[in-house]
Amino acid sequence: MALCAGLGADALTALHRIGRRRVLPAGQALGWAGDPATICANLVSGVLKVARTEADGRVQIVGLLYPGDFVGQLFIDRMADTIGALSDADLCVYPRGALEQTLGRHPAARRLLLRRTLATVSESRRWMPMLARARAEARVAALLIDMARRCDADAEGRFALPLSRGAMAEALGLAIETVSRCMTAFQAQGLIALTGLRGVRLLDPARLAAVAG
Structure with a gap:
């Protein structure tokens, strides 16, 4: 390492x-x-x-x-x-x-x-500008992009979330319900796909980056 x-x-x-x-x-x-x-x-x-x-x-x-x-x-x-x-x-x-x-x-x-x-x-x-984003959606999107990069997402954007929804909420200063709602909305919009408890695939990284600002 x-x-x-x-x-x-x-x-x-x-x-x-x-x-x-x-x-x-x-x-x-x-x-x-x-x-x-x-x-x-x-x-x-x-x-x-x-x-x-x-x-x-x-x-x-x-x-x-x-x-x-x-x-x-x-x-x-x-x-x-x-x-x-x-x-x-x-x-x-x-x-x-x-x-x-x-x-x-x-x-x-x-x-x-x-x-x-x-x-x-x-x-x-890199973390401070992420937290400066006012909207919850922007914070969650930025964290997903950051985790995909740091966790070595494969060529198709797949990776395992290293954090639970609760830990993501703690990191972002949000409620766990807010994080879950954002993740569900991103999936409905075709930005990500969720599989199992921790599996994620970034379907449209460019649009997700636009949400992150």
Whole structure:
């Protein structure tokens, strides 16, 4: 995945030595803003949310993390944001101090991690314009397009939703009924096809993108 792909045997061995797998159930936090920044992680499966508390006390989701994304920050003492699981998540977790030391001994791993961290930050920044869309339909359409891209939809636009309707609603700041109503409307309009609990196919990505604005 993000941190391990393309590394030599020595660097992989060093990372495996300090890493451990952890399953984070949906709804649980990996860490809270202000907590000591003791760990970093590579997200293997599932979706995490990055949340920030605003000055008025509101909690705002400012980014989503997908498989392959790097979780956390190096060289900081305290977590800047709260990171929680929107779905059951599988992570490879590294003690931050040990990871920093390992990267210092393996320049190739350090360069790869820098690239992946910058990519993760860039992806997270896409989230704020999505939430700025006033209409619920635009938010849901934008999230569907984003998930299709990040979840590697096939050539015909098929992919499995990584989030439940409830988790989508939480991510978008909407009611679950609103998300379900939008999905049903998109299917009736021929924009998407729904199969089973999580199967989705984007039938008309261009029109869906127009709805997203």
